[in-house]
Amino acid sequence: MGDEGDRGLVSPTSTMPRRSFVRNAVVGSAIASAGIGSTLLQSTPARAASDPTSFLPGADDLHVLRRATWGPTPELHKQIGTMGIDRWLNQQLAPSTIDDHACSALISERFPRLAWTLPQAYNHQDAGWQLMFDLGVAALARAALSKRQLFEVLVDFWSNHLNVANFGDSVWWSRHDYDRSVIRRHALGKFSDMLAASATHPAMLTYLNNAESTKDDPNENYGRELLELHTVGVDAGYTEDEMRTSALILTGLGVHWYDEVDDGTFFYNKGNHYTGPVQVLGWSSSNGSAKNGKAVALNYVDYLAHHPATAHRISYKLCQRFVADEPPAALVDAMASAYLAHDTAIVPVLRTMFGSDAFRQSKGAKVVRPMQDVLATVRILGIKPGTDKKDDGLDGLYWHVESMSDAPLTWVQPNGYPDYADAWRSAGGTLNRWNTHLSLAAGWNHDLKTPNLRRNLLPDTLPKDHGALIQALAKRLVFRTLATPHRDALLAFLGRAATDPISPSSEAVGWRLSYLVALILDSPYHGIR
Amino acid sequence: MPAISRRNFLKATGLASIVAGIAGEDMFTRMAFAATPYAGDVLVVLSLRGGFDGLSAIVPAAAADYGDYATLRPNIKIPSGQLIQLTPQFGMHPAMAPLKPFWDAQTFGVVHAVGMAQPNRSHFDAMEEMERAAPGSSLRTGWIDRVLGLREPGTAFQATQMGSNTAASAFLGPSPELAMYDIESFSLEGAWDDVERAKWDAALRALNGDAPDAVSAPSTTALDAIATAAALPGDGYVPAHSAVYPATGLGDALSNIAQLIKNPTGLQVAAVDYGDWDMHVDLGAVDTGWMFDKLTELSGALSAFATDLGATAMNKVTVVTLTEFGRRAEENGSGGVDHGYGQAVFLMGGGIKGGQVHGAWPGLAPADLIDGDLNGVNDYRLVLAELLEKRCEATSVSGIFPGIDATRFNIATQA
Numbered sequence: 001m002g003d004e005g006d007r008g009l010v011s012p013t014s015t016m017p018r019r020s021f022v023r024n025a026v027v028g029s030a031i032a033s034a035g036i037g038s039t040l041l042q043s044t045p046a047r048a049a050s051d052p053t054s055f056l057p058g059a060d061d062l063h064v065l066r067r068a069t070w071g072p073t074p075e076l077h078k079q080i081g082t083m084g085i086d087r088w089l090n091q092q093l094a095p096s097t098i099d100d101h102a103c104s105a106l107i108s109e110r111f112p113r114l115a116w117t118l119p120q121a122y123n124h125q126d127a128g129w130q131l132m133f134d135l136g137v138a139a140l141a142r143a144a145l146s147k148r149q150l151f152e153v154l155v156d157f158w159s160n161h162l163n164v165a166n167f168g169d170s171v172w173w174s175r176h177d178y179d180r181s182v183i184r185r186h187a188l189g190k191f192s193d194m195l196a197a198s199a200t201h202p203a204m205l206t207y208l209n210n211a212e213s214t215k216d217d218p219n220e221n222y223g224r225e226l227l228e229l230h231t232v233g234v235d236a237g238y239t240e241d242e243m244r245t246s247a248l249i250l251t252g253l254g255v256h257w258y259d260e261v262d263d264g265t266f267f268y269n270k271g272n273h274y275t276g277p278v279q280v281l282g283w284s285s286s287n288g289s290a291k292n293g294k295a296v297a298l299n300y301v302d303y304l305a306h307h308p309a310t311a312h313r314i315s316y317k318l319c320q321r322f323v324a325d326e327p328p329a330a331l332v333d334a335m336a337s338a339y340l341a342h343d344t345a346i347v348p349v350l351r352t353m354f355g356s357d358a359f360r361q362s363k364g365a366k367v368v369r370p371m372q373d374v375l376a377t378v379r380i381l382g383i384k385p386g387t388d389k390k391d392d393g394l395d396g397l398y399w400h401v402e403s404m405s406d407a408p409l410t411w412v413q414p415n416g417y418p419d420y421a422d423a424w425r426s427a428g429g430t431l432n433r434w435n436t437h438l439s440l441a442a443g444w445n446h447d448l449k450t451p452n453l454r455r456n457l458l459p460d461t462l463p464k465d466h467g468a469l470i471q472a473l474a475k476r477l478v479f480r481t482l483a484t485p486h487r488d489a490l491l492a493f494l495g496r497a498a499t500d501p502i503s504p505s506s507e508a509v510g511w512r513l514s515y516l517v518a519l520i521l522d523s524p525y526h527g528i529r
Numbered sequence: 530m531p532a533i534s535r536r537n538f539l540k541a542t543g544l545a546s547i548v549a550g551i552a553g554e555d556m557f558t559r560m561a562f563a564a565t566p567y568a569g570d571v572l573v574v575l576s577l578r579g580g581f582d583g584l585s586a587i588v589p590a591a592a593a594d595y596g597d598y599a600t601l602r603p604n605i606k607i608p609s610g611q612l613i614q615l616t617p618q619f620g621m622h623p624a625m626a627p628l629k630p631f632w633d634a635q636t637f638g639v640v641h642a643v644g645m646a647q648p649n650r651s652h653f654d655a656m657e658e659m660e661r662a663a664p665g666s667s668l669r670t671g672w673i674d675r676v677l678g679l680r681e682p683g684t685a686f687q688a689t690q691m692g693s694n695t696a697a698s699a700f701l702g703p704s705p706e707l708a709m710y711d712i713e714s715f716s717l718e719g720a721w722d723d724v725e726r727a728k729w730d731a732a733l734r735a736l737n738g739d740a741p742d743a744v745s746a747p748s749t750t751a752l753d754a755i756a757t758a759a760a761l762p763g764d765g766y767v768p769a770h771s772a773v774y775p776a777t778g779l780g781d782a783l784s785n786i787a788q789l790i791k792n793p794t795g796l797q798v799a800a801v802d803y804g805d806w807d808m809h810v811d812l813g814a815v816d817t818g819w820m821f822d823k824l825t826e827l828s829g830a831l832s833a834f835a836t837d838l839g840a841t842a843m844n845k846v847t848v849v850t851l852t853e854f855g856r857r858a859e860e861n862g863s864g865g866v867d868h869g870y871g872q873a874v875f876l877m878g879g880g881i882k883g884g885q886v887h888g889a890w891p892g893l894a895p896a897d898l899i900d901g902d903l904n905g906v907n908d909y910r911l912v913l914a915e916l917l918e919k920r921c922e923a924t925s926v927s928g929i930f931p932g933i934d935a936t937r938f939n940i941a942t943q944a
Contacts (some may be wrong), residue, residue: 052741144588169653226668268777304754367743403694405708412657412698413669421743428687428707430713430751434733435718493728515719523808 004424052364053316055524057480061085063363064354066529067322068092069149071376072479078151089354089453093148093188093347103146110389114176118202120266122174126171135176136166137398139408140371142383144378144397154177154187154346156371157321160416161314162198162230166409170206173264175409178203191314191344192305195230199301200253200266201292208414211255213247215274223247225414226301227280232309238281244263248274249285249300268294305344311336315349317419324365325420331358366529367421370404373433377440377521380477381457384449393448400436404429428430438518453513462509466491467498469508474514478525490519534889554857567680567687567797569922569944570880571790573848574673575685578696580652580802581852582866583873584869584903585812585820587639587886588612590620597893601859605812605820605866615639619886623815624824627832631877634842636835637884639914640874640912640938642825642891644905646757648866652807655853656825661882662910666931672910673798675929677918684795685754689790693790699800705747711785713763714753726759763786772837775829779803783834790838790846797921806852808862812834826929835877844879847920847941851909860894874912880920880942887938920941 052206056062061080065072068089078429091097091250111134113127121131139159143152159498162182166175178201186194205211228234238246252273256265273293277286283303285296293375304310315335319327334356335349342348368376374397377383384393401407405426411417418424443450457476463469470490471481482490491498494508494516496512502509508516520526551621586606589598601607612620613629621629621642631637646664649655658664663674670678677688688706690696696708709715719728730752737748766788774780782801789796806823814817835843851874856866871891876883888907897904910930917923919941925931 050739050741050745055740073585165653167653169651225669281896348605363740367741405695412653413661413701415669423705425743425747425750426705426707427747427751427754428694428696428709430747431715431717431755434751438719486736488730492735493732518719519729519736522733524744527744528741 037243052528053472054483054526055528056364057478058363059479060360061088062479063360064089067366068153068354070143070152070372071379073379073382074476077102077479089150090352092148093350094323095148095151095188098147100147106385107138107142110141110385110392110394111135114138114180116176117213117511118174118265119263121176122262125172126408129167132166132172132175133398135179136408136410137394139179140375140398140401141394142358143371143408145384146377146421148452151187153321156408157318158183158187158194160202160411160419161317162194163411163416163431164203164207164409165412167413168207168513171203174201174203174206175365175417176202179409188208188346189337191310192302193344195305196229196298196301197313199226199250199253199298202264202266205253205255205266210250210253213251213256214272215248215251218244218247218251218274220244220247224251228251231313232281232305232307233313235308236281236307242280245278245280246300247280249287250297251278252290263446269293271398273297283501306340306528308336308340311339311344315339318349318353323359323362325422330360331356364528367416367424368529369419369424370406370429370433370525371401371408373403373527374404376526377437381440381522382441382451386447386449388447389406391447393445396445396447399440400432404432404436434518434522437521438514444512453517457517458509461504462504465498465502466494466496466500466506467507469502470516474520474525477517477520480522480525482520482525486523486525490516548850556571567683567922569797570845570847570878570914570916570920571796571853572676572798572921572941573786573846574699574798574800575577575848575850575875576800576802576804577657577806577850577852578652578802579852580854580856581746581806581872582808582812582820582856582869583852583871584643584856584858585656585866586622586625586824587615587641588620588622589618589890590614590616591618594618594893597895598810598858601893602866604864607815610797611815616886617695618890619905621821622824624821625829627704631776631832631835632884634840635883635885636840636877636879636881637831638881638885638887639799640876640887640907640940641872642888642903642905643874643907643909644855644871646907648870648899648902649853650870652853652868658700659851659853659909660697660701662699662913663931664938668931670702670921671697671699671917672913672929673697673699673800674704674706674799676921676923677682677704680703680925683797684757685750686757686789686794687797688798688800689786689789689798690800690802691785692778697800697802703710705750709758710762711781712758712761712788715758723759725863726755730756743817757792757794761792763788768837770836770839771827772833774833774837774936775826777830779826779830780833782835783830783856783908787834787837790842807868808856808865809861810865812860831875831877832863843877846878847880847916848875848877849912849916850875855903855905857901858898859901869897869902871905872909872936875911876912876916876940878920880944881916882940882942887940907938908933911938915940 017417062072064085065076065080113131113134146152164171164178172495182194182197182201186197208225209219210222213219224243227238227243227246245301254265254267254269254272256267265384270290270293273290274288275287283300321334335352338352340346385394398407438454457473463472470487474482494512574895589595590612595609607622611623612618613623613626615632628637645659649658658813660671673688685707688700690708694710695709698704717729718725720729733748737745765783766924768784774784786799808819811819813821831886838846852872855869855872857869861867891906910933914926914933915937917926
């Protein structure tokens with residue numbers, strides 16, 4: 001139920017939701033294996049499914065790091081090994097207990113505009129595009145550098161769930177504040193609070209046109225998406241009439257623009273609010289006076305946040321982010337129960353998820369998305385912003401991700417980026433990922449601070465031969481050795497035998513080293529998580 | 530559940546639906562397509578981003594109409610004597626002279642006063658809405674993606690955005706597309722010659738070949754596409770028939786697309802963005818300035834493209850331009866035009882009915898304008914629908930453009 005919208009894949013040729021498609025696909029396979037197959041099926045022999053876990057290290061702690069962070073590092077591996085998984089997760093779920101001043105200082109120094117209030121930004125239309133670009137680059141920088149890794153992953157998750165596309169021409173003064181006072185403020189708080197904050201934020205209200213919605217001329221955009229995407233989901237059983245009522249309830253939630261105040265802040269305009277009895281999905285209000293319209297609207301929003309369908313939908317999406325593309329139903333149910341039992345608090349839902357057997361057994365069930373790929377590469381190679389504050393290389397990093405169509409916060413539709421492998425199979429994106437691995441490993445972006453590969457990735461005493469070299473690199477980059485055929489593919493690339501000795505002047509530890517590093521990152525050992 | 534590739538997924542769902550007795554007409558349409566590879570026209574979609582002022586390009590020339598136009602645009606109008614007369618009713622900006630021979634050969638045509646279901650004067654919203662092309666529905670895919678969804682999955686090049694590493698939102702959805710800056714740069718950066726490329730190719734195939742489908746399939750597609758691109762001339766391309774492309778991003782993009790068309794790459798839909806039409810100030814004069822320069826480049830590039838491919842190849846190519854909105858009918862105080870509504874669409878190809886200005890013409894008299902704009906009475910989706918039906922093998926467009934009506938403008942011949 002309720003997961004079509006976020007998948008972005010409403011079937012173009014049918015009203016059948018994607019999930020039904022998937023269910024029927026299973027039926028189709030079952031029919032084929034029962035021998036009823038037609039020539040159609042015979043023409044598409046099933047691919048021998050390879051076991052994704054054969055590319056991953058078996059340890060549970062690395063599994064947690066692959067899912068709960070933007071990319072494991074040797075330091076994090078050591079940290080979680082020392083603390084144990086539970087303590088490490090507890091700390092990540094209480095981000096204020098983690099000292100993160102280095103990252104915060106970098107962000108505030110590098111992006112001073114992000115501290116602007118709404119009115120300050122509103123009075124800087126000339127800097128509007130720059131402000132939005134600052135926000136996008138800062139999102140990437142935080143994900144790469146923050147010690148509050150799980151928090152940053154959740155910021156990305158909620159930014160997509162309550163998407164307001166960056167670089168929209170009606171959010172240039174408000175998108176950065178939305179990030180600060182809606183998403184980051186509540187990312188590990190209560191969903192009901194986050195939803196209420198979004199419903200009263202200029203960015204959401206202009207992005208989904210509620211600011212121009214009036215009782216006489218309602219715009220249904222926000223009223224519809226609030227139901228379909230933000231809360232109960234398209235299958236929750238509301239009617240088109242209820243959807244229209246949803247839009248009427250929300251009239252009046254607006255913005256101070258084109259008025260006497262005109263400072264870009266939230267404004268409840270009671271003159272725009274529809275009055276009269278309203279009813280949606282079991283919630284109702286007499287809604288008798290425009291004066292109380294804001295309270296009525298927020299009561300409705302709060303009701304939706306607490307709806308069981310919302311609990312299920314949020315849990316499903318979290319599961320799809322952290323566990324598997326096709327979330328296990330029992331786990332989703334357990335998370336939804338935790339959500340409702342804790343007044344929409346997010347942390348108990350995450351605890352239920354991370355503590356489950358289904359989570360532990362999901363190794364290899366996700367693939368790395370382009371933005372994760374770039375960040376994981378930056379993190380595993382220890383790449384940092386350069387010391388030149390004007391040109392620290394972060395912009396270039398942003399363009400790498402943008403070239404793979406996964407730049408943070410820029411998905412244009414209200415449903416946010418799709419978070420499952422099928423949506424990310426582009427050949428061009430794949431090539432750009434491979435080229436980005438090499439570019440980062442070789443340090444071609446001179447503005448970034450890229451550690452010397454040999455010193456950073458290899459022991460002082462070099463491995464004795466080419467076979468050992470490849471496995472030492474693999475252990476450092478993907479936390480395990482490569483299967484023999486994959487090791488041999490790299491040896492063939494180098495034109496060497498496994499036993500050919502390594503000397504300090506060997507190509508493989510010289511100019512070919514960045515190629516070897518890139519190829520390991522091009523492999524499923526890095527691409528599956 | 531186990532991973533299912535998209536290809537298997539579609540076929541399996543097709544069968545399952547039939548067995549379950551719930552297949553709709555479109556399901557059968559999809560199955561029918563699955564048997565035959567695509568053999569329709571290559572559709573080239575040229576997006577004039579920023580809001581293209583169709584009234585500067587295709588000018589109403591009939592006496593009363595021109596009077597309204599001249600009143601609305603006293604400082605930026607094209608003097609009637611300098612218009613290239615197309616029909617008794619319309620003339621063309623003189624900067625578009627390179628397209629006149631194609632007009633005369635009936636391979637260049639226009640649809641005027643084109644609009645969306647509702648005027649939308651925000652660049653961002655209008656562009657998204659135009660490329661989603663499904664007003665009143667909750668579809669979140671782009672129209673080109675839905676076109677591809679009706680066809681048998683093709684090569685990596687089947688849907689290619691040229692000139693940018695990011696595909697337009699018209700491609701959003703499950704069908705894969707390729708976005709590339711150009712053919713030359715679509716390559717592995719570590720492979721500087723064929724020997725090195727072979728090494729990379731072998732290593733990447735060996736590393737990824739036995740991975741789960743979600744990793745191995747795109748890897749294989751990418752490597753095949755890289756090999757295809759490497760075999761094309763790229764920067765060394767020499768256009769045929771002495772065609773000369775402008776040395777600009779648009780010229781480069783179209784000459785790259787010509788290479789993809791001339792070679793067996795499997796290209797079905799190509800898209801190019803050609804922006805910088807947001808002329809709020811200093812639109813310029815008839816023989817100089819912003820609009821003159823842009824139309825000169827656009828006309829030169831389209832003319833070179835059609836010349837390079839030649840009439841025979843152009844019989845299997847349809848070019849259509851789109852823009853998110855037209856401009857206000859009246860000029861503003863800065864010698865420019867603000868965001869408006871009705872736009873002009875250009876068509877090129879051997880299968881379009883050129884030499885005509887298609888579509889109903891609402892006029893520019895004050896009572897004919899919508900909030901000061903040329904009324905976009907001719908729904909752009911009807912233009913696309915007819916091209917898809919007559920030139921691109923679409924037997925039903927209801928899944929591509931939900932709720933579309935049966936009106937057509939008779940702009941193309943049935944292939």
